[in-house]
Amino acid sequence: MDFNQAEIEDLLSRAAKGQIVLTDFLDPAAASLTRDLLRNYPEVNYKVDGGYPNAEKVRFAFYPIYVFPEDVELNLGFIEITGNFKFQAVTHRDFLGAILGTGIKREKVGDLILIPNGCQVVVDRDLVPYLIQQLDKVHRVGVTVKEIVREELLLPEAKTREVVAFVKSLRLDSVGASGFGISRSQMVKEIEGQKVRVNWKLQVKPSYEVAPGDVISLRGRGRVEVLEIAGVSKSGRNKVILRRYL
Incomplete structure (x- = not known):
C-alpha cells in the first residue's frame, strides 16, 4: 500500500491520548517510515507482527506507555x-x-x-x-x-547464500555490485534508474555508504543484507560479508 503519513500520525496521536489503535498491513518501506515516526512519540509504545518471523507485510499496534503489552492484540x-x-x-x-x-x-x-x-x-x-x-x-x-x-503456517525455508567481497570502499554501487554479481557500472545505472532501495527507502546516490545491518534491494534481483565489515585486507580493501537472498 502507499504510505499515508497523515493517517499514521493520526493513529499515533490517538494512542498518545490513551487509545489502543491498529494500522493496516504495511509493506517494508511503509513499516520503516512508521518506525521513524514513532521516534516523535515517546509516550507511545508499539507492537508489530505479520504472523510469522520475517513476514514482509506487518501491522502495528500503538498504545499508551502505561498499557501492558500482553493486553494488546494485533487482531x-x-x-x-x-x-x-x-x-x-x-x-x-x-x-x-x-x-x-x-x-x-x-x-x-x-x-x-x-x-x-x-x-x-x-x-x-x-x-x-x-x-x-x-x-x-x-x-x-x-x-x-x-x-x-x-x-x-507452512513457512518456506529462506534460500540464502553468503558472499564475501573485497571492495575499495563501502559505497552502495561497489557493495551492491558485489552482492548481486553485476558490474559496478551496471549497479550505478540501476541506482540512478531508481531501482535500488536501502532499508526499503529509495536511494539514488551511488556514493551512499552502507553499514552493517543495511538491506539493499534491487528490483528484479532480490535483496542483499550487509552482515559485517570484517576488517581491511593487506591491499587496503574492505572485507565485507553479505547475505544474498535467492
Whole structure:
C-alpha cells in the first residue's frame, strides 16, 4: 500500500491520548517510515507482527506507555485455501486476486504463502468468517477455505547464500555490485534508474555508504543484507560479508 503519513500520525496521536489503535498491513518501506515516526512519540509504545518471523507485510499496534503489552492484540487471522490445482497452475497473484474479488481491500491482507495444494493467508481476523463464506473459486477452480492457527503456517525455508567481497570502499554501487554479481557500472545505472532501495527507502546516490545491518534491494534481483565489515585486507580493501537472498 502507499504510505499515508497523515493517517499514521493520526493513529499515533490517538494512542498518545490513551487509545489502543491498529494500522493496516504495511509493506517494508511503509513499516520503516512508521518506525521513524514513532521516534516523535515517546509516550507511545508499539507492537508489530505479520504472523510469522520475517513476514514482509506487518501491522502495528500503538498504545499508551502505561498499557501492558500482553493486553494488546494485533487482531491477526489465518486462513488456508485449498483446491484441486493439479491441472491448473496458480500463482500468488491468482490467490490475491480472488481474495480482492470478494470486495476486501488490499491493506487488510498480509502475506500469502503458497503450499502444494493451495495457499495460506494472513488477514485481519474480523474478515475470516467473511472469506470462508464468500471465497469459493480461484482461477475457475473450486476451493475450500478454513480458519487455521498461526502454528499451522507452512513457512518456506529462506534460500540464502553468503558472499564475501573485497571492495575499495563501502559505497552502495561497489557493495551492491558485489552482492548481486553485476558490474559496478551496471549497479550505478540501476541506482540512478531508481531501482535500488536501502532499508526499503529509495536511494539514488551511488556514493551512499552502507553499514552493517543495511538491506539493499534491487528490483528484479532480490535483496542483499550487509552482515559485517570484517576488517581491511593487506591491499587496503574492505572485507565485507553479505547475505544474498535467492
